[in-house]
Amino acid sequence: MSGNELRAQAIASIACRPKVAVTAPGRLEDLWAKDVFGLSKMQECLPKSVFKSVQKTITTGAPLDVSVADVVAVAMKDWATSKGALYYSHMFYPLTNATAEKHDGFISVQSDGSVISEFSGKVLVQGEPDGSSFPNGGIRSTFEARGYTAWDVTSPAFVMETENGVTLCIPTVFVSWTGEALDKKTPLLRSNAAMSKAATRVLKLLGHSEVAPVNSSCGAEQEYFLVDASFANIRPDLLLAGRTLFGKAPAKGQQFDDHYFGAIPERVQIFMQDVEEKLYRLGIPAKTRHNEVAPGQFEIAPFFEAANVASDHQQLIMTVLRNTAKKHGFLCLLHEKPFAGINGSGKHVNWSVGNATQGNLLDPGDTPHSNAQFLVFCGAVIRGVHKYGPLMRAVIASASNDHRLGANEAPPAIISIYLGSQLQDVFDQIASGEVTGSQSKGDMDLGVPTLPVFPKDAGDRNRTSPFAFTGNRFEFRAVGSGQSVSGPLVAMNTILADSLDWMADQLEAKLGSGVELNVAIHDILRDVIRDHGAVVFNGNGYSTEWHEMAVNERGLLNLRTTADALPVLREQYIEDLFAKENVLTPVELGSRFEAYSEQYIQHIEVEAKLVLSMAKTIIYPAAVRYLGELAKTIDSLDEIGIEFDKDSVVKVAELTKAMMASVGELSDMLTKHFMSVEEHMQFCAQTIRPLMDQVREYADALEGEVADDLWPLPTYQEMLFIK
Secondary structure, eight states, rough: OOHHHHHHHHHHHTTTTTOOOOOOOOOOHHHHHTTTTTTTHHHHHHHHHHHHHHHHHHHHHOOOOOGGGGHHHHHHHHHHHHHTTTEEEEEEETTTSSOOEEEEEOEETTTOEEEEEEOOOOHHHHHHOOOOOSSSSTTOTTTOBBBEEEEESSSOOEEEEEEEEEEEHHHEEEEETOOOOOOOOHHHHHHHHHHHHHHHHHHHHTSOOOOOOOOOEEEEEEEEEEEEEHHHHOOHHHHHSSSOOOOOOOOSOOOOOTTOOOOHHHHHHHHHHHHHHHHHHTOOOEEEEOOOTTTTTEEEEOEOOOOOOOOHHHHHHHHHHHHHHHTTTEEOOOOSSSSTTTTOOOOEEEEHHHHHHHHTTTTTOOOOGOOOHHHHHHHHHHHHHHHHHHHHHHHOTTGGGGGGGTSSSSSOOOOOOOOHHHHHHHHHHHHHTTTOOOOOEEEEEOTTSSSSOOOOOSSOOOTTEEEEOSSSSSEETTTTTTTOOOOHHHHHHHHHHHHHHHHHHHHHHHTTTOHHHHHHHHHHHHHHHHHGGGGBBBSSSTSHHHHHHHTSSSOOOOOOOOHHGGGGGGGGHHHHHHHTTTTHHHHHHHHHHHHHHHHHHHHHHHHHHHHHIIIIIIIHHHHHHHHHHHHHHHHHHHHTTTOOOOHHHHHHHHHHHHHHHHHHHHHTTOOOOOSSHHHHHHHHIIHHHHHHHHHHHHHHHHHTTOOOOOOOSSOOOHHHHHH
């Protein structure tokens, strides 16, 4: 069957696709965390002394008492098997942005040939998957295969139920035989510990005698696209690269802004309800769902959770979205830019820090000018982002996110902070030496008697800022939709720990010399604004003026591509930061550079090979077939004396010839060899990517000329608007 016949068949199959039957969801209280072995379930299943020991580790960060592991393992196994589980899996998060799992059975064969269901504390606490084939950035040779998983008791175990069975899933860290972190969870746990230690120092200097462990929190807004599987299955680029490498823009895109927050299509809403039921059973607080800006684009956003748990849940959300989409006949696209010409997808990471005794440490309250605790922590963030902005750019760098950053749809690659007018005014007052007050929030009166008067926020939002203060947290808007949130969280926690340590050192020195506390705080914050205020920008981050000002006047870096950003991980000051805070050793940090650079190069090379293959075997034959049809048509029309527009034939022929010339050039470039990974990355960014775009330019122009019934690939119009 030809490509255009498959395309027609796909459209027909969607029109008659039966709706997936979804039972009405039950009460939220009955669904919530039904499949989670959390604290409430532990309290039911464990002896009181064992439960209190585990609870202490989870809530206070106390070391795990391994002597209780056997009791917990038996209870966990009994609970899981009662729900139908025959297997368990130590789940971990390698340097791939994906989730890894190896399933092992509870089965234990006895001497008489019978079997029993068995799960020991030793097995619960430690596993040993093969570590040789995961990205490690040179930490391990291929023949050095041993790796360990270790139970992370702070993130609850759960059962994952699919049509093929039930599996007990146990969140773990993943390390090499020599102890280096090979995963994303280990550095996240370390960074949170470093931040808590530094925050505790500061809080005690501020006069607090009782300070609970400080934790970072995260709420990640997940954007995604849905494309019907009938279309996706005949688009090699969607299947292998997660984005369309070819495709002419439709007459209508997002210019009417009619999709954003519009009525959710019925089939999509059924899918969303199915996703949410699964998430609720897993204890994932999905809070918001809506249409996003681009046609075919949607968003799901969970409520805030502790950063480690939120990171695990974010991985589960991506898994559930992808798997549930298949059930409903969709392909869920988490690529940052699956379609050219319309908005891409991000994963806005809302981040804050707090504890049980002092609350949210980034909450300014009603009078931020007099809230010394908030000002200290906010000042620490400002200092950290200014000093380590390039690191924040590096941790969200990927081949796919490069398509999004810097466009008029996502934050620029220049890392800056938006504070809003109220906080900007407070810090300006601090810099000038006299703090007199805060701008009031005011009320919103809409002039309609039946509508309520309500308080408005003290400042507006700025959608062009990569790192914006949004009331009681910072929103890191530059994170890509397909990325793990662990990397950004590690960076934010670590730079905050560094700045809080600096704050504590400054406070100790000033208080030790007899300076009064409030004066010391004012002097330190004044120095922060003087030395690091260049990173604060409340204006239009998309504007050319800002780009010029940021680089030329404020000394901020514009790291446009991943090839520019990843080498930051090799800078000595970044190595010193992570080593000082005991988050990543120099070897572990170097491994991240090697692993992520290799992924960047491989990502672009896979796409380039797909461009060559699709251009030569799908698009070129369609263009030649059309030229053949035109030749027959011209001869027929000449016989009856009707003049044909021969210019259109010439145009198709020229476009086809130009496309194939670009294909040849791109093919030649892929054979190049390089001495260094940095050189290779720059070649991919500066040569391979532009050549791919050039091939696409000709191919997309051909799509606008070739007869629609001969075009083999599902079009943007079909994929974006047929649901």
